[in-house]
Amino acid sequence: MVIGKSINRVDAIDKVLGRAKFTEDLIPANALVGRVMHSTIANGLVKTIDTSKALLMDGVIKVVSCFDVPNIQFPTAGHPWSLDESHQDVRDRKILNQRVRHYGDCIAAVLAKDEIIAARAIAALNVEYEEYPVLLDPAAALESEADAIHLEYPDNILKKTNYTDGDWQAAVHQEGLLQLKKKYLTVPVQHCHIENPVCFAYMEGDRIVVVSSTQIPHIVRRVVSQALGIPLGRIRVIKPYVGGGFGNKQDVIYEPLAAYLTMVAGGHCVCLNMSREETFSSSRTRHGMEFYLHSWVDRKGNLAARYVKGVSNQGGYASHGHTVLANAISGYRNLYHQQAIRQEAVTVYTNICSGGAMRAYGIPQINFAMESHMDDLAQKLCIDPIDFRKRNMMRVGDVDPGTGIICHSNGLEECLNVGKSYIDWQKKRELYREQSGDIRRGVGMAIFSYKTGAYPSAMEIGSARVILNQDGSVQVQMGATEIGQGADTVFSQMAAETIGIEPDQVHVISTQDTDTTPFDTGAYGSRQSYVSGAALKQTCLLFLERIFCYAAERWGCNSIDLDLRKGMLQSKVTGQTVVSLKQLAMNAFYSREHAMHITAESSYQCKDNTYALGCCFAEIEVDIRLGRIKILDIVNVHDSGRIINPMLAKAQVHGGMAMGLGYALSEQMLYNREGKLLNGNFLDYKLPTAMDIPPLQVRFVETYDPSSPYGNKSLGEPPVIPVAAAVRNALLCATGVAIDQLPMNPPCLIKAFQAAGLI
Amino acid sequence: MVIGKSINRVDAIDKVLGRAKFTEDLIPANALVGRVMHSTIANGLVKTIDTSKALLMDGVIKVVSCFDVPNIQFPTAGHPWSLDESHQDVRDRKILNQRVRHYGDCIAAVLAKDEIIAARAIAALNVEYEEYPVLLDPAAALESEADAIHLEYPDNILKKTNYTDGDWQAAVHQEGLLQLKKKYLTVPVQHCHIENPVCFAYMEGDRIVVVSSTQIPHIVRRVVSQALGIPLGRIRVIKPYVGGGFGNKQDVIYEPLAAYLTMVAGGHCVCLNMSREETFSSSRTRHGMEFYLHSWVDRKGNLAARYVKGVSNQGGYASHGHTVLANAISGYRNLYHQQAIRQEAVTVYTNICSGGAMRAYGIPQINFAMESHMDDLAQKLCIDPIDFRKRNMMRVGDVDPGTGIICHSNGLEECLNVGKSYIDWQKKRELYREQSGDIRRGVGMAIFSYKTGAYPSAMEIGSARVILNQDGSVQVQMGATEIGQGADTVFSQMAAETIGIEPDQVHVISTQDTDTTPFDTGAYGSRQSYVSGAALKQTCLLFLERIFCYAAERWGCNSIDLDLRKGMLQSKVTGQTVVSLKQLAMNAFYSREHAMHITAESSYQCKDNTYALGCCFAEIEVDIRLGRIKILDIVNVHDSGRIINPMLAKAQVHGGMAMGLGYALSEQMLYNREGKLLNGNFLDYKLPTAMDIPPLQVRFVETYDPSSPYGNKSLGEPPVIPVAAAVRNALLCATGVAIDQLPMNPPCLIKAFQAAGLI
Known part of the structure; x- marks a missing residue:
């Protein structure tokens, strides 16, 4: 194993x-x-x-x-x-x-x-x-007299979509519903990968x-x-x-x-x-998005109807364009979807740096809005935010009517229990109920769901090739790409598991070369361990079949009776060793009777998807006069199905949480009126450093996803998603002040605290 | 085509x-x-x-x-x-x-x-x-008091083999046979590849x-x-x-x-x-070999029995060792083998630079001996050398009893006719019959056979992979190696032919990387177009099958009815175009219904061999007092089966002929008594330059070899083989002096002419 x-x-x-x-x-x-x-x-x-x-x-x-x-x-x-x-x-x-x-x-x-x-x-x-004239935001770009940035889009709207489900009129006109209507804002931030x-x-x-x-x-x-x-x-x-x-x-x-x-x-x-400055000014960003949310909920806390309008600031070029906002809107729907729903989405060309793909593809934006809104609703209902979510959130078997994606596995409730217990929720919520003074504390949380791969928005294909070496080790050639996330390590574990050899006998070829590398669309959408992993598993099984057939021919056994364990071919019936994979390999390469290079290659088209789920719990301390939030404790709890490599998975979550904290507290690309980026460098752009990041806690609730090659679900992107809302909700707990825009930096907080009369 | x-x-x-x-x-x-x-x-x-x-x-x-x-x-x-x-x-x-x-x-x-x-x-x-003590030649190394160069070989004999076929006693005791017993010597030469x-x-x-x-x-x-x-x-x-x-x-x-x-x-x-000097002194050489030949022939010119003893000077390390001499001895047998035969071969360790593989692997050495000997026999019999050869040489269907290799195809007689006609043999032999003076002319010829690949001496395996690109072009990944000989070009033609696309739609991957390249033993033995070419053909057919199956599924046709011509899939029945390969490729890569990366990979184990055959005709002028041979005209005529690329084939022959002329006339590695190489550089080693090489004529007699993927047979090595003997025999024609050692440089010739009383 x-x-x-x-x-x-x-x-x-x-x-x-x-x-x-x-x-x-x-x-x-x-x-x-x-x-x-x-x-x-x-x-x-x-x-x-x-x-x-x-x-x-x-x-x-x-x-x-x-x-x-x-x-x-x-x-x-x-x-x-x-x-x-x-x-x-x-x-x-x-x-x-x-x-x-x-x-x-x-x-x-x-x-x-x-x-x-x-x-x-x-x-x-x-x-x-x-x-x-420079058009910095959708409002400006949508004005009737605004010039078209692209001739083909005279009103500067890259794309506009609507979605409706359920009986809206019936839902919103039920008796005794509470309503909440609010606007939430997110800003463009940059990826800040180490290598430009x-x-x-x-x-x-x-x-x-x-x-x-x-x-x-x-x-x-x-x-x-x-x-x-x-x-x-x-x-x-x-x-x-x-x-x-x-x-x-x-x-x-x-x-x-x-x-x-x-x-x-x-x-x-x-x-x-490219220089760092060029990377900031001329590559891609996370889109700044505005969300207009309007929700109807009954007194027990059952969501009845939800409306969302999202407006995305695209910048000068389409890049991934409307699909990022569309994904956000879809993510808004699926986490809590058993109600009537109305959604509008509009992506607008402007003259800032273009928004593109960034870790979790629109979901951190919508999650901040949605999960802030959920706490705002819970507060209005005087219901515990966890209970409120448990009442409404996605359950196993749920089908998103917009995408058809089924919730195949769901450890979200268990994640909430783990997080709640870790942070000592009941006691802390009680403790922090009524505070005064400049230093206050709070606990908050947020949940999230995230798809695994891009199906059905896009087609999904992965391919793999497995090549036998003379010493019984194998080369694994993946179309999927290692980009620092640990994909090659995970693939080596998958191949070792399925073939039945030690992971050090698997050599993953890390360089992709389109001349010889099997086709795969690459590293995005947290797709690789799910889609490409399935291609790898399928290819390893094909490889094994060839190994067994060769053994059957050469050593006179029955190919379907064979098993490979720890590099030895064994009879499933008698348990006896037939031959080592190494000896078989030497024969296959050099036999005068029957030599062949045993390899296998196949592609796998994935026509399914599954949700990773989880939550973040944060405990914060806020210095009201300094407008400064300090993270006292923070934990991400993830249901990403079966965890292939806990150490790597934990590191992935650490990275995502740190990125989430930067998004929550400090990061923002600032433009002057001429559209020139003001802080496109690591001195002025407030990326959190090691000094700013508190100890990060990670917990996994392992489920086994039946649609997945090894039970695994997405993990690359999810960790970044719930952090900002959890911190925001902790601040709400601490101060009663609802911050509805990012980043929650001192200028933002001071203004909000002044408005609330706290200073 | x-x-x-x-x-x-x-x-x-x-x-x-x-x-x-x-x-x-x-x-x-x-x-x-x-x-x-x-x-x-x-x-x-x-x-x-x-x-x-x-x-x-x-x-x-x-x-x-x-x-x-x-x-x-x-x-x-x-x-x-x-x-x-x-x-x-x-x-x-x-x-x-x-x-x-x-x-x-x-x-x-x-x-x-x-x-x-x-x-x-x-x-x-x-x-x-x-x-x-330094042991420079087999004679010294075989002396009883000589020290063992390798402890494991106390008598300095790396290997000794004998071979007998036919009823020797009966054969040599036939009445009225002529006998000829002679010794022929060849010397070590170096490969002199451009890149060290x-x-x-x-x-x-x-x-x-x-x-x-x-x-x-x-x-x-x-x-x-x-x-x-x-x-x-x-x-x-x-x-x-x-x-x-x-x-x-x-x-x-x-x-x-x-x-x-x-x-x-x-x-x-x-x-x-490595420097050029290091390459000369410390890599490999063509073995110097001595041959002791004794032949029995009847008055009509039918060979009755042949004895050969070969002694090979191995140098300090085994390298390819005895296999090179064994190949020479085998080549001696198969070109004329319908007689009683006795063969002895001994490879001896000495203290010179080690002999290894060099173009035609022992055959240029034996060919010089054998084809000189054939002219010596013809002279003794007063028979035209061509007629003498035609009477005794290999015919279609002949089986070498030593290796079991069958002569599957044979254009040798036609080659002789082409060469004879080109050089105007009858007229020139007549013209040059009786000459005097210091400047004399002669025509001579020699024939050769050469195997295609190493089977059955060694196992033979080739592998190939064919990968579809989105534009309907393909990548071809060969285990076989391009080393300057043009293999990649020939493979691109083979793939284009079998798949049914233009050669510019075939991209051969020239770099081999054992991590990802299918297994193939590499470039030697003129094996690649025969063995690896068969692997490629087999793989292209597998690839086509997959293309046709995909087309059948997607466009509702019958896969076995399909043909691919000029990049278009057509019905064999109706002749109608179903789809272009490009359009099929785009579907295969990106279809939401059925996407797959269409590739094919397979290995091919070759268990056959076939002979390339041919001859060289040379017309020379010798300046007796200067001991200098001038090549007036020279032609190689090759039956290498079907010629894949005439221009490249011709270039290959040019190179081989030039190498053969160097071997004939000037090249030799010279050692002093301490075993130090005296001429290990391009100033002192007499490699012919462009100034030394006359215009080279090349003719092909195309046969179609049934054991071969495209009718082709070996061509890489053969051109070097017959040149030295043809020149030597032309000199015999010109002067009546039989030179029995290489190189035929001025010191050698002057000595021989003095001995013959010409100077």
């Missing part, structure tokens, strides 16, 4: 010793340096770019601009492609854009011999713009090779092909080790430019290595 | 533009430099190595010596491993050797920051030897990665594992583009040392980049 063991990460040694090769480590010494000229206006048009000075500089090879690149608009979102045109991602940008849609838009690029010359050449470019976007490209024959720090190499291949108008088979993408992505590397921004630049350079290698 | 077309090499652009990455291009900038200390004696023992001075030098990281390395003897030959111990390659060396067996043996190595420091450190090593041996190694986790310029990556993996005593699955070998090998890179000499050095360096990358 390898599943459930905390084995060391398979990449631990290489990462600790500094041996692991990331994209930047692989850039050839003689590569040309590409550098992007970013726009210094947020909305407008490039009229001219004077490149003459730059071209005179020694060491400048080429300057290309928005006037040179292919006249092709392409989609950047890292989604599986759709054969249905109406579901295809929005194609709204070119490799370099003449029409500037945000401050920092890519308008030109230089190719130079080194970084310094490249930077000087960029500084020497002279750009003449035509400027338009970096890629390099070169040509092999008439093909283009792109090496990139990406979550989605197979999708990068498709997007580069689309952006350049070159057949897919002529693009090759390689993904080395990745230093984090959190969704930002589920977008294809710079790879098409790198591919274009190597073509311009006659196939010479060109690298694009 | 793609087979038979002279499409451009798939690697042409990259090689011409300098983009193609060879091993040296891939050495990381921060790699440590390894350098080998070669012995300065040819036979003896290292008593001590004083490393103290070297270790004090700035930039020297480590010094390791024969006293440090694992006490494991390993085999270096690039053969498929044998499960039968008695057929396993000889394990007679360690990574570094205390017992020195030739001048230039590897006894220590330094690890330094750069090449210069490494060279200085080597110079600073102080070695104390115990010296033994180069490799580097580093660690990934607890695994060792070796990147090497090798013909046989999968075998390197096994040998490194054996040399270090580390399981095979923990070794990974990568083969980039290779700048020629000719058999020298079918040996595993430096890779185990590189792997050992990276372990010593804690996993840091270590490179070993």
Whole structure:
């Protein structure tokens, strides 16, 4: 039994010793340096770019601009492609854009011999713009006189959707219902992965090779092909080790430019290595969203009807676009859905940095609104917030009518019990009921649900290949990608478990190369252990079948009687050992009678989904005069099905909780009126540091999900979701003040406390 | 029809533009430099190595010596491993050797920051030897008082074999037979591939990665594992583009040392980049062989009985050892084998550089002896040499009783007719019958046969994988290796032909990586287009079957009715197009109903062999006083079955003929009495240059071999075989002087002409 063991990460040694090769480590010494000229206006048009000075500089090879690149608009979102045109991602940008849609838009690029010359050449470019009024938020962009940021979207609405379920009129007109109507606000934040976007490209024959720090190499291949108008088979993408992505590397921004630049350079290698500042201003963000919630509830605490309107600030380009808000709205529905429901969602183009995919894809936004709202309702009803949730929350067998996703397994109630007991809820709620003075304490909580993979919003496919080595060990080649989250380790455990060998006999190939790596859409949506894990399991079983058939032929036994345990083939009937896998392997490779290289490869299309569930409980202390929240204790309790590797799972939760605390308390991208990001660096952007993060508690309630290859459910993204609302609800408990926007930093709190008369 | 077309090499652009990455291009900038200390004696023992001075030098990281390395003897030959111990390659060396067996043996190595420091450190090593008498040739090594070079072989005989067929006594005692008994000598020569041996190694986790310029990556993996005593699955070998090998890179000499050095360096990358001088003195050579031939023939020219004894000068290490001489002896038998035959073969350890595999593996040596002998016999019989050969040579259906190999197809007679006609044989033989003066001309010829692959001497296996891309193009991943010979181009034609797409829709993956590349033993024995080509064909058919099944499911047709032509799936019955492969591919990747990554992988074990046949005709002019032969005209005529790519085939023949001319006229490794190579560099070693090579004529007689995947037979090695004998026989025609040793350089000729009274 390898599943459930905390084995060391398979990449631990290489990462600790500094041996692991990331994209930047692989850039050839003689590569040309590409550098992007970013726009210094947020909305407008490039009229001219004077490149003459730059071209005179020694060491400048080429300057290309928005006037040179292919006249092709392409989609950047890292989604599986759709054969249905109406579901295809929005194609709204070119490799370099003449029409500037945000401050920092890519308008030109230089190719130079080194970084310094490249930077000087960029500084020497002279750009003449035509400027338009800057639209920073949906309200401004939706005004009737606002200019269209994209011609194809004259009212600046990227997409608008509605959803209704249940008998609304009957529900809201029941007698004796309480109502609550409120607005909740979230702001754009950044992923802040350690490794900035970096890629390099070169040509092999008439093909283009792109090496990139990406979550989605197979999708990068498709997007580069689309952006350049070159057949897919002529693009090759390689993904080395990745230093984090959190969704930002589920977008294809710079790879098409790198591919274009190597073509311009006659196939010479060109690298694009983004700075932290460029990453902040010109990659992707978590969308800022506003939610208008209106709920009807009976006196016992049964939800009768819920209305939600979500407005998402998209920024200049569609990226993942409306799907992020749509996911938020869907997440709003499924956690508590046995009522009449009305939902509206609108995603609006503006002139800030584009929102894209970020860990939990819209759910942290809606969860803050929804779980704040639940506490507000509970307070209004004078019901314990936990009891209120237990009364209304998702149960096993529930089906979301919007997506058809079934709740296959559900440990949420047990999670609540664990969290409640850990935080000593009853006693603390009692203790903190009536406080005065500047320092007050509170406990709060929030629950969440999160899907596992993207089905049915998108198709889901994973593929794997298992290759026998002569010593009875195996190579596992996954289309799925290790991006720091521990996927390779988990895959090695899965393969060891299913094949029946020790995990150190499984060598997972960490580099994806679209030329040889089986197709998989990549790391996002907490899909890999569920979808790609199923592909791996299926492939391991196919591999085993081939092993058994070979053994049957060579050693005269019955293939269906065989089992493989700890590297030994045994008869299931007699329990006797037939042969070791190593000896079988040597025969298979070198037999003069029947030699074959035993391998197996298969893809798995997943047509199911399942919810991970859980909660966060936080105990806080607030200094009212300083407007400062201190986390005294915090615990995330997760039902992510069966836990493959508890140590890695815990680390994943730690990371998510820390990200959730930054989201709750300090992080926010600030723009001036011209749309220029004011705090796009690690000095000014308030990412929590190790000093800011309290000890983090993690508990797992293990269920076994029947739709899953190993009983497992999503875990990569969920930990970030409930933290902000739990902290907010703890503050509500401590002070009676309901904060309805993020981040809950001192300026926000001081204002709220003043309004509440606390200061 | 793609087979038979002279499409451009798939690697042409990259090689011409300098983009193609060879091993040296891939050495990381921060790699440590390894350098080998070669012995300065040819036979003896290292008593001590004083490393103290070297270790004090700035930039020297480590010094390791024969006293440090694992006490494991390993085999270096690039053969498929044998499960039968008695057929396993000889394990007679360690990574570094205390017992020195030739001048230039590897006894220590330094690890330094750069090449210069490494060279200085080597110079600073102080070695104390115990010296033994140097044994340069078999005669010396076989003397009863000679010391054993290897303890396990006290009489210095690596191996001795005998073979007899037919009723010898009856055959040689027939009435009226003529007899001829002669000795023929060949000398060691070097491969002279453009790219010297180069490799580097580093660690990934607890695994060792070796990147090497090798013909046989999968075998390197096994040998490194054996040399270090580390399981095979923990070794990974990568083969980039290779700048020629000719058999020298079918040996595993430096890779185990590189792997050992990276372990010593804690996993840091270590490179070993051999100089030309080191390549000459310490890699492999073509064996020098002596042949004692005794033949019985009737007056009509029918061979009655043949005796051959071959003695091979092995040098210090076994390498491929006796198999090369055994192959020569087998080649002697099969070209003319319908007589009583007696064969003896003995391979003797000496103290020169070790003989190994080199293009045509012993056959150029025996061919020189045999085909010289045939002309000597014809002369004695006063029969035209062509008629004499036609009377005795191999015919379709012939079975070599020694190997069981059947002559499946045979265009040899047609080859002779083409060559005879091209060179205007009748007229020229007449014309050159009686000449005087210092300048004389002659025409001569020789025939050859050559097996295709190593079966049944060794097991034969090839594997391939075919991967569909979204645009309907495919990746082809071969275990077989491109080493400059054009294999990748030929594979792309084979795949295009069998799948039914254009060759530019086939992307062959040129880099082999034992982690992911299907198993294949590599480039040697002219096996790849026959064995690996069959694996590829089989895999393409499996791939097609999957394509057709997918189409049948998706478009409701009958899978066995489908055909794929020019990228379109068509009904065989109606001829109508069902769907393009591109459209099918897009569906297979992205369908919401049934998505799958369509790939196919299979191995093919080859249990057959077939002979390529052919001849060389040369017209020469000899300047008797200068002892100098000038080639006036020369043509090779080949039956290599169906020619896959005539342009590449022709280039292959050109290379072989040039190598054959060097072998005939100028090349020879010269040793002094101490066993030191005197001409181990390109100034002193007389490799022919472009100035020395005349225009080379090539003709193909195409047969279709029924045992072969595309009718093709061996072509990589054969062209070198018949050249020396054809030139020698032309000289015999010109002067009446029979030269029975190589090279036929001025010293040799002057001596022979003096002996013959011509000067």
